[in-house]
Amino acid sequence: DAGVIQSPRHEVTEMGQEVTLRCKLISGHNSLFWYRQTMMRGLELLIYFNNNVPIDDSGMPEDRFSAKMPNASFSTLKIQPSEPRDSAVYFCASSLGAQETQYFGPGTRLLVL
């Protein structure tokens, strides 16, 4: 299996632009997690899906952020409009269930100018 796949690996955009990050889960996994990593705040859980349903989005910073799972194997995290403080590495992880091992993707490094 190829593992969790994230695209793009790097994204540079200007403030105000829309950014879409993509994640493909490991086949058969039913739980999906989006994380953000910054120097200042470390690793933060943004949102958690189980069986395509958002279970907890309390970590989503504000309304500019939205996440979807249009099908069981794919998720998007959208930032609209983007701001410089959104610059971070965004990871998605998938697992067989909430308590099972989470497998992380390589991350998307986002820079908002």
Added chain:
Amino acid sequence: AQSVTQPDIHITVSEGASLELRCNYSYGATPYLFWYVQSPGQGLQLLLKYFSGDTLVQGIKGFEAEFKRSQSSFNLRKPSVHWSDAAEYFCAVGAGAGGFKTIFGAGTRLFVKA
């Protein structure tokens, strides 16, 4: 509120020496505890986890961790460090129903000297 503290921002160990990375947590119920490793430019990889049972947990790459409820600690150990172990290590606690809400510590960066 749930939290994880890793008191050491960075640690330097000689190759072949033993290693202990400290982790303290704050959580009201029985915690789910994890150690992850992150190499530069990579995602996180799970080293080991504790849900219940034996308090000494064996993981991959020769790592182990011991859960001590009385001390609210879950320290990571390795008897002999290899240069390839240089990375950042994160302790985490699984909170929320089912433990899905993973709260990470700030991380400890391990440097290995020859």
